[in-house]
Amino acid sequence: MILKLTILPGDGIGPEVTDEAVRVLETVALGFGHQLEATRKDIGGVALVRSKDPLPVDSLEACLGSQAVLLGAVGGPAFDSFPSNLRPERGLLRLRQELGVFANLRPAVCFPALEDSSPLRPEVVRGTDVLIVRELLGGIYFGEPRQTSGAVGSRVSIDTMRYGESEIERIAHIAFQLARKRRRQVTSVDKANVLDCSRLWRDVVTRVAKGYPEVNLSHMYVDSAAMALVARPAGFDVVLTENMFGDILSDQAGAVVGSLGMLGSASIGGKVGLYEPIHGSAPDIAGQGIANPLGAILSGAMLLRYSFELETEAAAIESAVAKVLDAGHRTRDLARGGQRALSTSEMGRQVSDAIRDQAQPAARTASR
């Protein structure tokens, strides 16, 4: 298969971690008989500096003309004083809208070797494997009107939470379809005791669930879900929720399983899938070659799974990451008392080597 990708390294540690993700994807392509065609383009701060636009036209065109997009991170202190339409983050928000990716998937998996990296006790976090399915293009982040009016001292601000039935329906279908391939449990999170939007959400999700009788649906208020996610994280399978609740809960789930550097994400449902680690550009460690590339690498696994349906190849990356961690390899953010910290590229190479070890027997079997 030809895998036509656009790579948007972005700012800070973005280029460092995407280099390693691309290295791993190249190894997978070689080992499993695919061909990677990757084009690099600018986004974010680097694009602002080079072309005064956080999402230049040629970057967007390349993304729309490819089958999947892998992004590093955008932003940095140099751009904090820029007007809001000229911030690096605008480029990313526009890209998500242009691609029409309304479903954000954020897995939070506790790798056995990293049980000690969680702020929770190992027996609480053990076995955690949650997939948060967050609606990405609606709700209070996009609803109109939104404004601040009045004189300083008596200002009033308004944001609008708005959801239409079709927006809820399409994200619910994604959650149920994913749950069918997992442990068949969807927890829909809302605030139906207070918000009209949430009552509509609950109603529509319940209706969609009737088409998936093999999946067990439960509903939870967002405050209880936040509590349960730290008290019993292993009890969740798929968590389905709207934009703002998902933003908050997915960061919380990420913290539960350890370092920010470990977490990948997929945004799907539109013309072209977008894959990115959940961390930012980490300006405090950028350029030092010490960032953890595993979030970007695991985003690469999601890219193979959701944009190309290459499940074996995606699983090969995930098990290579688990193997490397089991063997005791750690980047600085994961290293504990006396463990040697690998550089970003050393970690990428370890994962590539582990994939090569898995792919060779597979390739030999295929050629027999």
Ligand code: NAD
């Ligand atoms: P951040 O995620 O960049 O960093 C938070 C902390 O985690 C830092 O101490 C950093 O060193 C560490 N960290 C993050 N990723 C790591 C990795 N892969 N390996 C090791 N350590 C890692 O968040 P921030 O500091 O709040 O934001 C920095 C910039 O990134 C800001 O400009 C922000 O707007 C932007 N940002 C971008 C995205 C994105 O591109 N999707 C997401 C969040 C923040």
